[in-house]
Amino acid sequence: MGKINVWLEVVVMVNLLCIFSRGIYAEVTETITLVENGKPLVMVVVPADVNSSLESLAHTLSKYILLSTKAEIPVQKEPADIGLIKIHLGNTSYVKNLNLGIEKLDADGFVISFPDDKNIVIIGGSEFGTEFGVYEFLERYIGIRWLFPGELGEYIPCYETLKISTKEVQQEPIFFSRFFSGLKGKEQADWARYNRMHHRxxxxxxxxxxxxxxxxxxxxxxxxxxxxxxxxxxxxxxxxxxxxxxxxxxxxxxxxxxxxxxxxxxxxxxxxxxxxxxxxxxxxxxxxxxxxxxxxxxxxxxxxxxxxxxxxxxxxxxxxxxxxxxxxxxxxxxxxxxxxxxxxKLNSHIIPYMTYERLKWADKEIEKEGQKLTGEWAKFASTLGWYDYIYGKPRDHYITPRVWFHKMAEYYRFAYENNVRALYAEAYPAADWREGPKLYLSLKLQWNPNLDVDKTLKEWYECAVGKEAAPYLAEYFAFWEEYWTKRIPQSEWFKSGRKNQYMNFNSSNYLVPLRIDDMVKCEQLLKLVVEKAGTEKEKSRANFFLSSFEGWRKNLSSFLNKFEQLTELEKISQLKDEVLLFAVNNYKNWVEKLPPNSFTDSIYLKIGLLMEKAGKKGAWAQAFDNSPWAKSNIRWLKSFVYNIHPAIINSDSLSAEFTSIPPKIDGILDDKCWLKAKKVDDFREYQSDILVSQPTLVGVAYDSDNLYLAYLCMEKNMGDLVTEIQEHDGRVWRDDCIEFFVVPSSNGDKFYQIIVSASEIKYDAYITNTGWNPQYSAKVYKGDLFWTVEMAIPFVSFAEKKPNSGSRWKVNFTRQRQSGKEKNKEISGWRFTAGNNLSPDKFGFLLFR
Structure with missing residues (x-):
């Protein structure tokens, strides 16, 4: 961190462009020639006691001048006098005699000075500052840009003669600490360093x-x-x-x-x-x-x-x-x-990092709340840090590019105005750099948030693929910026996580607003980029972006087909009678022509249920018999599944029938009460209100003493069930589990919650207070293609007597599925809760008959 104490104590009196002339030396010519017709006129001089990192930096400077001009620039320790203009790197003997004021610089700050026409000085407030001064020199005077990691991402203009301005430059970062986590390998680390990332x-x-x-x-x-x-x-x-x-x-x-x-x-x-x-x-x-x-x-x-x-x-x-x-x-x-x-008020030596995903500030109300909280924090801490989540992470989180260039610039500027001086973000970029200029722009803005975003992006696009192709690449990334800042805030996926610190990256429902036509447009734009790119390297970069798109689009196609199918299915399920049967038949014909996906089997089951609802007897049983779950060797499974009541689809009520013969609580659902019980099968994803890939059926019965529940969780990947939590009232919801929520009629919106995992570990709470410990029975049975939970819960557990016939309780049945090789867990429920299962106002009703 070097001079963090100096940085915090000194008001940084620099122009927001961070560039100005000191004007304290003798007049010098307006330009200096470094290379003339391929001949070097300069050398790099380092201190006699130079360390290895500074010496390596000197050779980096020499290397890039060589790549640009084909002129070999010598690097020598002082004293060095061979008649060439000297670029002094670091605190040489010559530099020590100058009054450059570097002791007042932030550790990452630097000066590029031209004391006379024979000497150039690059020195920083620390070794980091000197290093960043070299990168500024290469960017400013040679035009080099490190667009993205690797040799392909380097933009290096070519010159035979290289003349540079002698106007002095001094810079300090607006944010003194700047860091991305999740960068992989030396190429990505070097790229970030060239763009002045430094964690302090x-x-x-x-x-x-x-x-x-x-x-x-x-x-x-x-x-x-x-x-x-x-x-x-x-x-x-x-x-x-x-x-x-x-x-x-x-x-x-x-x-x-x-x-x-x-x-x-x-x-x-x-x-x-x-x-x-x-x-x-x-x-x-x-x-x-x-x-x-x-x-x-x-x-x-x-x-x-x-x-x-x-x-x-x-x-x-x-x-x-x-x-x-x-x-x-x-x-x-x-x-x-x-x-x-x-x-x-916090001690002035404490820097709290406020954790939040600020892309969510695309929602004006959330932005207002976040700005207010930042202002409140600024009253209690003299220096703030911001921790952000700007994924990235294509294998685990987001497939598509996720960019918000202008919103990012807006909130960085707001940050600076409200005592934020340190930035950290979880980035985890894809190796194919599918997000283009996002991280490049972010690091530039972290150094100076008042940069012109459009000008910086235009330069990046033109450096990458040439002036003729650049507008098409800009339009491609502008589409994704619009998608994430306009469409996404209107989606159920976004709205369901409004109160969370970061968006729900475990759900792929961020893809719901995306359409196949969008992908066609993106492909057309990138093909135009390839067509219009000029030089060989510009063509290579254009093909790099197109290849990246084609690679991740393959993973996306099945999602888009899936969401279009599921969205259409939900529309059809709202229809009735003959219209419903006609629509379902047409829908089935359409689905049969599409390539299968992870939801296809579940879709066909729902088609059978809708046909049964429309009056086609036996359609549900036939659909189940054709499903992979019917291959189970457990004989009673079909008897339990066949006896379903399709009229319950889209209903907010389920009947519980009185039983004179209670079920045996063993997880085997072959009791008479379960064969005749009305069951719900209409489980939907809790954020998007669409079908899930592994169906769940629930039946309810009761007698004078107990409420009985039967959950049947279909599961193709039984060997992948997650059962890690072994502590009662632990974080059971992180395992494969079912949940039961109930508000007894006399208790308003104060709910009880019971969770049972696939390993029979329980969690029970009253309005999230785990001090409620009812005495109830719960047994799990694991079949070959399903698992079950069977429960008997005494009414006295809810401080209730047996409900009278006609009584109505508020309930919801949910399931957390962690298993499966899709790496996409499913949280589903009977009643849609818009991403918050702890919402009794969204529960359905249990009617006692």
Whole structure:
């Protein structure tokens, strides 16, 4: 971090363009010739005691001048006097005698100076600054651009004679720390460095390293949280997240101070330490912590631990600063500590990173809320950091390019105006660089957010593919910018995650607004780019972008076909009687002509159900018999499945029939009550309200004492069931599981929630309070192509007697599917909840008969 302390204390009095003349030297000519007709007129001079990194940098400068002009520029240690103009790199003896004021520069800042017509100086506030000065020199005077990683991404103009302006340049970054995580390999790392990426603040999840569990569960178990039922949680190893220290524990401040001071003693070159909370929550619920925290929720709807946490951070930092007064401390404003504290201002040496995906600011209301929160944070912290999610991650998250050039520039400018000085983003770019100029522009804006976005993009496109082809490449990326900033904020996928810190990348429903015609247009534009590209290298880059598109489009085609099929299916399911049968037959004929996808089997089942609803008897049974799930060797499966009531489709009500013979709770659904029970099969994805690939059936019955539930979860990939959670009331929803939500008629919107995983681990809560522990039975049965959950829940668990015939309770049945090789988990339910299953106002109704 070098001069972070100087940077924080000195107001950066630079023009927002970061370029100006100092005008303190003797007059020099307006230009200097570096190369004339291929002959070098300059050399690079480095200090006599030059280190390896500076010497390597000197050869980098020489290399790129050679690539541009074919002139070999010598690199020598001082003293060097062979009659050539000298480019002094770093603090040579000559530079030491100049008054360049570099001691006032930020560590990443630099000066490019022309003291006279025989000397050029490139020097920074640190080695990083000198390095960035060299890259500015190459960009400014030679026109080199590092458009994307690798040799193909280098734009290098060619000259026989190279003359440059002698106007002095001084620059400092507007944001002192700039970093992308997820870059892979040396090519991507080098590319980011050329574009001046430099990470200078440690702030990530770190409390498990401050108090490593394998040691501290033995010597200070009181430092660990009480989660539920007065039981202290002791993590199994040093890698386990899902817990936070008990910030009210006696001695925990002093122990933290001791450990951090020892860290700085062992690592004197380090300038910062992370106090970032661990991942996955798990804050302490001991009496003293809860007394200080209270019941207040934060902006994310989570219990607000900000005051207790940030007070603890202040106490720790104040203690460390007594021994190490120049150190800084980063941390994450994340989840339960997302909001600023209400009682204390943070120590000026603490830099909180606000975690949020700011592409969501394409929604004006969300943007307004985010700007307000940033303003609130600015009142409590003298310097802020921003943590963003700008994926990327095509294998796990997003297939298409995801770009928002102008919105990005807008929020960077807002950030600077509101005390944000450090930026970090999870990027994880694709190897085929399908997002084009996104990360390039981002790094340029992080250095100077007041750049002209359109001018910078135009230059990138022209450098990449030539002036004639550039407009078509610009139009291609403009389409994706419009898609992500205009279409996506209107989608159900976006709306369902409004309250989340980042968008739901686990769902591919961001593709729902995309149409096949869009892809045709994109292909046409990229083919025009190839056709219009000029030079051989421009042609190569154009083909690189087209090849990238053709590669990921193959993965996309099945999604587009799937979503068009599913969307049309939902429209048809709203029809009735003869019109319904006619529409379903036409739809079936259309689907049969399309290539199959992961949803095809489920679609055919729904077609059979709709035909049955339209009056074609036996259509449902026939559809099931033709499905892959009918290949199961379990005999009772068909009897359970056949007995379904298609009239329930799109209904918000399900009947529970009284049974005089209760089912045997063993997970085997062959009891008489299940054979005659009305069942729901209409499970839809909880964010997009469309069909899922693996159907779920649910039946309900009751007697005088119990409510009985039967879930049948069809599953082609039984060997891939996820059953990792083994703790009662743990994060069971991360496994393959079913959920039951119920609001008894007398309880308004206060709901009970029961989760049972495929390994029979339970979670039960009353309005998310896991202190509710009903005595109920639940058994799981695992078949060959399905698994089941069968439950008997006493009515007294809900403080209720047997409901009278005609009573109505609010309920919902949901399923979390983690298994499958599609790497796309499905969260589905009977009633659509717009991305929030904890929404009793969206539940359906259970009618007791």
């Amino acid at each position: 603040v440690r702030f990530h999840h770190n409390l498990l390293r401050l108090f490593p569990p394998e040691t501290y569960t033995k010597i200070h178990p009181q430092f660990f949280p009480i989660k539920e039922k007065e039981t202290r949680y002791l993590p199994k190893d040093n890698k386990t997240h899902g817990w936070q220290p008990c910030f009210s524990s006696e001695g925990i401040v002093e122990e933290a101070i001791k450990n951090i001071c020892e860290y700085f003693t062992k690592n004197p070159e380090r300038t910062s330490y992370s106090l970032g909370v661990n991942d996955e929550g798990g804050h302490c619920k001991c009496g003293e912590c809860l007394a200080r925290v209270g019941d207040k929720k934060n902006s994310l709807g989570l219990r607000n631990y900000s005051d207790i946490y940030y007070e603890w951070c202040n106490a720790v930092v104040e203690g460390v600063l007594k021994k190490y007064p120049d150190k800084y401390f980063g941390l994450l404003a994340y989840s339960e500590v997302f909001d600023p504290p209400s009682k204390v």
